[in-house]
Amino acid sequence: MTPTEQYDYIIVGAGSAGCVLANRLSEDPSKTVLLLEAGPEDRSMWMKIPAGTTKVFRPSAVNWGYFTEPEPNLRGRQIYWPRGRTLGGSSSINGMVYLRGHPEDYDQWARLGNPGWGWNDVVPYFRRSEDQQHGASALHGAGGPLAVSDPVIDDPAGRLFIESAINTGSPLRKDFNDGVQEGVGRAQVTVRDGRRSSTSVAFLHPVRGRANLHVAVEALAEKVVLEGRRATGVRYSQRGVGKLATARCEVILCGGVINSPQLLMLSGIGPAAHLREHGIDVALDLPGVGENLQDHLYVYYVAKCEKSISLNHKLSGPNLYVEAMKYFANRSGYLNIGAVQATAFARVGPQATRPDVEVSFRPMSLNISKKGDIALDSFPGINASCSLLRPQARGRIRLASANPRDYPRIHANYLDNAEDLQVMREGLRWIRKTFETEPLSRFIRSEHAPGKAVQSDSEWEDFIRDSAQSVYHPVGTCAMGSDGMAVLDHELRVRGIDGLRVVDASVMPRITSSNTNAPAIMIGEKGADMIRTAARR
Template sequence: MTQTEQYDYIIIGAGSAGCVLANRLSADPSTSVLLLEAGPEDKSMWLKIPAGTTKVFQPGPLNWGYFTEPEPSLRGRKIYWPRGKTLGGSSSINGMVYLRGHPEDYDQWERLGCSGWGWKDVMPHFRRSEDQQHGASELHGADGPLAVTDPVIDDIAGRLFIESAMNTGLPLRKDFNDGIQEGVGRAQVTIRQGRRSSTSIAFLHPIRDRANLRVAVEALAERVLLQGVRATGVRYTQGGTSKVAVARREVILCGGVINSPQLLMLSGIGPAAHLREHGIEVALDLPGVGENLQDHLYVYYVAKCEKSLSLNHRLSGPSLYLEALKYFANRSGYLNIGAVQATAFARAVPQATRPDVEVSFRPMSLGISKNGTISLDKFPGINASCSLLRPQARGRIRLGSANPHDYPLIYANYLDNPADLRVMREGLRWIRRTFETEPLSRFISSEHAPGEAVQSDSEWENFIRDAAQSVYHPVGTCAMGTDHMAVLDHELRVRGIDGLRVVDASVMPRITSSNTNAPTIMIGEKGAEMIRAAAPK
């Protein structure tokens, strides 16, 4: 027998935006909220330790462990896409970098018909979530739940990279979130006192005891229930039992760029011909569902260096146990390190009017296998990755079957536009010039990847096709806008269906020019405000 429950709001997905919504909507004690999460509780210690990213990044019970379909422009390789499958979602497994992007990103959203999403409009929502280490200002908030702090580790290699980048002409930037962006410096992170500040830790755990909030883990949403053109609830399974939750007000999808369009299509909302291929009855022909997929692509540049610069030996073998003792004794040592120790936003091609690449520097070098496992190199090494900020390529998400337990198909279409390849190539050349510049160059023994033999355009491009990986910033598959492919209106409501919204990274019509977690948290804040404003008075 199917169990039935009733709530005012049903939130599907306890990720970066879902935890924000659960906090903000349940703040009204007169409303009831159900938060569904397909993964387990976030109890693993690796989710709390900053350096634990390398553990939870790999496929496992806390990670969906997706792969793209073979990518034609990347030698037919399937590219690994980690996605958080636990409370906090991908904010529980990411690199903890806090970057908002460029003001022009949001002003472009507004020009695309997303009224109220310009830079000046989204700024209050960024500020609302923030507990900024340096206090409140016009740009930053200090009363929010989310810790935003300077990196604890001030490594020598990162300082040398910053100085060398400045010697190539980049200005020093103390705050990448000030609306200017171009420059080099230390990006802030979502870490508080040696512990990851995921959205579950920041927004959800402090309010778990609210009587009007129910959090259901290991609960997989299978279908949004519809009556005509209105969403009325959700069917989900938990512990082998089929359950139905009825929403008196709204159903809100926060499953992310893969799972939100998947659930819409499983519910009969999406491209009609594709749904019929899988025997799904079409409730609404909405061709944009699953389209407009965008992601940042990156390539590692690796150099061998003096041992004093590299953390390879400190974070492996017997030395790792010493670092663990330091961390558990007083939260000191290199287990406090985030995914990036220095950041540069640069213009790789001459005609760029603002930064077109993000360069992330790390005082270590590592490899990622085809199955998503990470291993540090045996030699002392450092690396910098070049990330393409505004890709022209567009991909899509498609159903693999009508079974909600089956993974959908991911077609990223990386580098299917020659302009993307050019920007990536010139960005890597910028990294090489920086590594060859004093003072960093003094400590470099040799270039490990791509190697000094790579010089011509075609040689660089071959290296990129062989080595490129996802930065794990997919967005856009339930885009808001006003054109015929828009899935949502500017208030994140599914076009043609009442009582149904999407609030996560999939709503972005264009990818932001930096890491996407901070913008997704902002979307959660703004979405919550819109939902509360629409509530019956």
């Protein structure tokens, strides 16, 4: 063990929220900050190029590459969960879509015992981060660290999809983040000048030179050190060397929905019986740690189409080299494409009062192997995925052992209820109807998946169970609230432990009705304010 290092704040995890905290807390030169990241620096070229997402999607040095346990309602399949293990965390490997969700998501958080987390409360924190392409407004910010821009690729297939969705009754939306979500349009992305704007790029790298900020990569946190009921530091291992860092003010966990509850449990904070199963001394019986796991589930709808509207051939074979030359010459061409080219939010469930599915359209078709490899189809194709926005299913994270290097067990528990299955089924029917509507229908040759033979409810449900995958938006395993299963209070403090907070997507009591990276960044901004206010007190 090396000599003890002393800091005011220790942040565990340099992901979407962790990089925000490192920036904001180190703004005070009188406070010293240690940022621990289990993965390496974010130097890969593929993490900079928007289309490079497919190259960092599979398990690697920068991707934890988790898998769920066999899912009982998905034919026993283990579902792949990519999570970033590098500076920027999942914001360095994600699809770059910038969506906040619906105002009711946050108002519900407030009603669940979290004052100060309603829509009107959180909008200022979204604004604080933003460098909005269209300038500042009541709902958007300009001059912030995070680039928020329109997609630069205006592909013909995306335009056709938008027109067909409008012709089936969807209103055109030019801003999905203004509090009115339902409709179809092009979602904004976290990209600046043809380069990914991850939280490491936006928040961390510009301040790496601060004397009071120390960033330790390849540093795996093993345990939060407790003195009685107070967190005083973190034991971690860096390249095989055990180290101890102490915190004069606070320890802040930003490891995300998997690693934050894992570290709490390794530190003796969690469900007592489960901790004892693994020989861990119980410091605090906190039964909600690892519970309340929620995730968006999706299913692809794939159509074969005219070659003129598919990018399959543009992004494969010799044409890929042509696109690469365009990009590296002047950052033009199709390597600027993100994960989604058009987006729709629709109400499809019988009781829905606001959108309950998100449809993501892509001018290409692809398949993802069980190991996380992505390959474009050999035929000209396009696809749209249906995502279930507010799943009723709840899963959990559990330890596999007391060894911090052993991946925890993920029980997502997808589709354990009839309502989730019904909404997913009707969302896919919405996609089929849109694809069969002019003008997109003129370019469709055939439905590839599920295929026109799938018509009845039971046939759709079989297709869903056979092919559904995660959208990679897990949240909720260290939920804030006031009930008996809440892990945190509304200021993100671990209940029963002083000097310890969790600030990441695991704090969400309910999943947001869209992609989760923008909300995670907002949580980092709001969490930083709470921590600085506590320090002043």
